[in-house]
Amino acid sequence: MNQVETIGADLGGTKLAVGVVGDGPEAVFASEVSSRGYSQEEVIDLLADQIREAREARPAAVAAGVGIPATLDFESGHAISTVNLDLVDLPVRELLSERIGLPTVIDNDANLAMLAEALYGAARGADYALMLTLGTGIGGGIWIGGELFRGAHGAGAELGHVVVEIDGPRCQGNCPGYGCVETFASGTAIGRQGREAAEREPDSALGLLAAAGSGITAREVASAARGGDRAATGVIEKAGHYLGTALVSLVNIFEPEVIVLGGGVMRMGDLLLEPVRQELRRRALPPMNRTEVVEAEFGPEAGVIGAAALARIELEKED
Amino acid sequence: MNQVETIGADLGGTKLAVGVVGDGPEAVFASEVSSRGYSQEEVIDLLADQIREAREARPAAVAAGVGIPATLDFESGHAISTVNLDLVDLPVRELLSERIGLPTVIDNDANLAMLAEALYGAARGADYALMLTLGTGIGGGIWIGGELFRGAHGAGAELGHVVVEIDGPRCQGNCPGYGCVETFASGTAIGRQGREAAEREPDSALGLLAAAGSGITAREVASAARGGDRAATGVIEKAGHYLGTALVSLVNIFEPEVIVLGGGVMRMGDLLLEPVRQELRRRALPPMNRTEVVEAEFGPEAGVIGAAALARIELEKED
Numbered sequence: 001m002n003q004v005e006t007i008g009a010d011l012g013g014t015k016l017a018v019g020v021v022g023d024g025p026e027a028v029f030a031s032e033v034s035s036r037g038y039s040q041e042e043v044i045d046l047l048a049d050q051i052r053e054a055r056e057a058r059p060a061a062v063a064a065g066v067g068i069p070a071t072l073d074f075e076s077g078h079a080i081s082t083v084n085l086d087l088v089d090l091p092v093r094e095l096l097s098e099r100i101g102l103p104t105v106i107d108n109d110a111n112l113a114m115l116a117e118a119l120y121g122a123a124r125g126a127d128y129a130l131m132l133t134l135g136t137g138i139g140g141g142i143w144i145g146g147e148l149f150r151g152a153h154g155a156g157a158e159l160g161h162v163v164v165e166i167d168g169p170r171c172q173g174n175c176p177g178y179g180c181v182e183t184f185a186s187g188t189a190i191g192r193q194g195r196e197a198a199e200r201e202p203d204s205a206l207g208l209l210a211a212a213g214s215g216i217t218a219r220e221v222a223s224a225a226r227g228g229d230r231a232a233t234g235v236i237e238k239a240g241h242y243l244g245t246a247l248v249s250l251v252n253i254f255e256p257e258v259i260v261l262g263g264g265v266m267r268m269g270d271l272l273l274e275p276v277r278q279e280l281r282r283r284a285l286p287p288m289n290r291t292e293v294v295e296a297e298f299g300p301e302a303g304v305i306g307a308a309a310l311a312r313i314e315l316e317k318e319d
Numbered sequence: 320m321n322q323v324e325t326i327g328a329d330l331g332g333t334k335l336a337v338g339v340v341g342d343g344p345e346a347v348f349a350s351e352v353s354s355r356g357y358s359q360e361e362v363i364d365l366l367a368d369q370i371r372e373a374r375e376a377r378p379a380a381v382a383a384g385v386g387i388p389a390t391l392d393f394e395s396g397h398a399i400s401t402v403n404l405d406l407v408d409l410p411v412r413e414l415l416s417e418r419i420g421l422p423t424v425i426d427n428d429a430n431l432a433m434l435a436e437a438l439y440g441a442a443r444g445a446d447y448a449l450m451l452t453l454g455t456g457i458g459g460g461i462w463i464g465g466e467l468f469r470g471a472h473g474a475g476a477e478l479g480h481v482v483v484e485i486d487g488p489r490c491q492g493n494c495p496g497y498g499c500v501e502t503f504a505s506g507t508a509i510g511r512q513g514r515e516a517a518e519r520e521p522d523s524a525l526g527l528l529a530a531a532g533s534g535i536t537a538r539e540v541a542s543a544a545r546g547g548d549r550a551a552t553g554v555i556e557k558a559g560h561y562l563g564t565a566l567v568s569l570v571n572i573f574e575p576e577v578i579v580l581g582g583g584v585m586r587m588g589d590l591l592l593e594p595v596r597q598e599l600r601r602r603a604l605p606p607m608n609r610t611e612v613v614e615a616e617f618g619p620e621a622g623v624i625g626a627a628a629l630a631r632i633e634l635e636k637e638d
Contacts, residue, residue: 071605071606080606081605127471128470128471140572142572144468149463150574151447151572151573151574151575151607152446152447152574152575152576153574153606154574155574155604155606155607156570156572156573156574156607157572157574158571158572158604159571161567161568161571161604162481162568162571162572163483163564163565163567163568163602164485165484165485166483166484166560166561166564174604174605175604176601176602176603176604176605176608177567177571177602177603177604178602241485242485245482245485246482248480248482248496249480249481249568250572251475252475252477252478252480252481252496253459253461253470253475253476253477253478253481253569253572254470254475255470255471255472255473255475255476256471257471282495283482283497284495284496285390285474285477285480285493285494285495285496286390286399286400286493286495287390287399287472287474288470288474288475288477289495
């Protein structure tokens, strides 16, 4: 039998990446276009066009998976709400499968990153694992008994919206919560805390950067910390304190074998990982306090890999 | 075929209840003895004796389930640690099944309460449900896809140790955490807050009770609140604020169909349920903010019912 190929599409707020993947994580076809500024209708057109193009390049591809940064109903393939894109209350799966002419599944981008890591990456071999993707917000994925767990209708696994401070600040975007870990340890939050630290400590490397007119984001905080700047390492340690506390709740609940941290913020590597691990060792119930916390193996390509893998898994279920 | 009967035993810090249950929640045999002050060896003897007695009464019973208030390794049947009993690092299942001569399973008491509610009670028919038992501490049970979820080795589902206040007070017993929901909304915590309120407000019903020499526990807080005492309702509303916040994290993670609240504290009924529900409606992500929160149908008998049901389920798996 020939190797089965499936199409994976990863729709983000700024770009759409599409790939065709065989029996493993390597793409045999890849494309990338901007997704910025499209209306709801135009985004669906863009997705259909790019997936059709991938199919023309690899005619043997038998199914498509699409990752979108949204709360969604997995069973119906319906997007409920998104933060960075105009996809509200839209039957994405139905619209796409009609136009593409292939079995299509959609899922949340963080679930797909979890799937990629569980099948091919840092959680390979684990039956119980969690993933947090640290970017603009914090996404979550849950791996239980060799399958993604999404809640009753696929809207769960929102691990960025675990509350760590009961009377903390209002959360971002469409979340009505207060004190969610996303408000303390996302890239957005770390950038904001970096700007506050720059103001508080004008003589720090962060302060000098700000005075020189440089914008301060999580990226600048990371490079200043790598250079040994105390203001910047303080910001990262504080984010680690909050993120580690969320992981305390999560390991007490799930007793996972491993927690994988991914997303752009993880370019910080051990600068963030170490305070997170310390918090977990110190505060979680035994034996959960020994849970491994590791960096993701995949970067931005996780979305395409996971989406293609999901398309294959769902197709096999139907057989 | 004759109806299958199994034995359920529920070991608590003060008493041991044993029952024999058929195909439903009704016990056809029941016994109860004190478990207070027994050493580790004596508790095992007591369990074996009481279970043997149940078997003599119902010779057709084919397996036994035992609930213990402990962190345990479900696969090996090993108790790791307990708060109110002397059961540390002990192969309870092995010790018992040898003496009883029946297939034996052990599990955490809160898991068994979840099982009883999912099979016969307030979560009947649900595929995804959570249970919190509010007593001396707060126990947790997780029901996913028609099965108990216990984590990688059966030590998870510690829903009382979800952190709600990052720099909150040190947790109780063997938990090294800070700001766990158990420190704010368990019976112990509500009693403590009741005593503090009595001191702060000597003219309140709680204050007068304390002045009259009555001990203040969660029970006194509940009856003063039922009588309309503002100090007491304030204590319960505050506990509801914390408990509701823990449920916000839990519904964002699990997207369950229903959350069941049980244990002695739930004698407070709507006095506690209403503030909990309000918090959930206000702070959880949609659609999870619509999750039902209901009172358990079973009281203290949940342990025996769940233990007997677990014995049957595990026996059927082996067939």
